[in-house]
Amino acid sequence: MTITLAIPSKGRLMEKSLAALKQAGIAVTAGESRSYRTQVEGIEGLEVLLLSASEIARELRDGAIDFGVTGEDLIRETVPEPDKAIGFVSRLGFGHxxxxxxxxxxxxxxxxxxxxxxxxxxxxxxxxxxxxxxxxxxxxxxxxxxxxxxxxxxxxxxxxxxxxxxxxxxxxxxxxxxxxxxxxxxxxxxxxxxxxxxxxxQACLVCSKVARREAGDVALAEDLARRFSR
Ligand SMILES: Nc1ncnc2c1ncn2[C@@H]1O[C@H](COP(=O)(O)OP(=O)(O)OP(=O)(O)O)[C@@H](O)[C@H]1O
Ligand SMILES: O=P(O)(O)OC[C@H]1O[C@H](OP(=O)(O)OP(=O)(O)O)[C@H](O)[C@@H]1O
The missing domain is CATH 3.40.190.10 (Periplasmic binding protein-like II)
Incomplete structure (x- = not known):
């Protein structure tokens, strides 16, 4: 049972993404520099990856990750039919x-x-x-x-x-x-x-509608979405 969430690996969106996750009860510690993997506490089965903001939009479009934090501009530019491929879970109030x-x-x-x-x-x-x-x-x-x-x-x-x-x-x-x-x-x-x-x-938490999820992952995805719903 694993759900993947990608957040920006650098720059203005990274620190604020980590803070938003912390507020949702998810503590993410970046690994060694240049590693894309992280350590996650506070939610079982969530894997958090560090990717560039534009890469996150592409991975969501292709269904290679389940969730991502990135700018709405990059989503709308990268995904031809955003409403079909992407669900906007929450607008996060930074990266305006x-x-x-x-x-x-x-x-x-x-x-x-x-x-x-x-x-x-x-x-x-x-x-x-x-x-x-x-x-x-x-x-x-x-x-x-x-x-x-x-x-x-x-x-x-x-x-x-x-x-x-x-x-x-x-x-x-x-x-x-x-x-x-x-x-x-x-x-x-x-x-x-x-x-x-x-x-x-602004920065958004979005889910990929084309990513294939196993039955057991659905509850985890719902838990993640619930923590960010306002
Ligand atoms: N002043 C700003 N200038 C540019 N982007 C901003 C600004 N404020 C917020 N953003 C947001 O930050 C995101 C871009 O972040 P970043 O430049 O790290 O992404 P990137 O295109 O993946 O980077 P790169 O491909 O150069 O590694 C966009 O979603 C953009 O809307
Ligand atoms: O309206 P402004 O506040 O001037 O920001 C706009 C600039 O920021 C971005 O560049 P970049 O990602 O290089 O950001 P940075 O110049 O702010 O570091 C963007 O491509 C603009 O060039």
């Missing part, structure tokens, strides 16, 4: 960050997604190419631009880091990225559009 559409501050006439739609429509005629959006959130970007706002003329430039630098570097025109204090956007002379918040994210 917004996925936003940001454009150069110099674009004084562009304040809203409608304004941006006008710019995107005229972009090819004016510049000989489509509007380029730097992001690592291509799924969220496509959904927001194409489906929510009916903007079809753009090209996503995949960014693996320092996304806010892309407009100044000339590799993209605008960006979609995560922000919390907003200081990185300001430092790069970018502004968020008035209706440009795609997702308000």
């Amino acid at each position: 960050a917004d996925v936003v559409v940001a454009v150069p501050q110099a674009w004084v006439d562009v304040q809203t997604m409608d304004d941006l739609g006008d710019v995107a429509g005229a972009f090819r005629a004016r510049h000989g190419r489509r509007l380029r959006i730097a992001t690592k959130y291509w799924r969220l970007t496509q959904g927001f631009f194409s489906r929510t706002h009916g903007i079809q003329s753009y090209r996503i430039v995949e960014s693996l880091g320092a996304t806010e630098g892309a407009p100044a570097a000339g590799s993209a025109d605008i960006i979609v990225d995560i922000t919390s204090t907003g200081s990185t956007l300001v430092a790069n002379q970018l502004k968020i559009l008035a209706d440009g918040v795609i997702l308000k994210s």
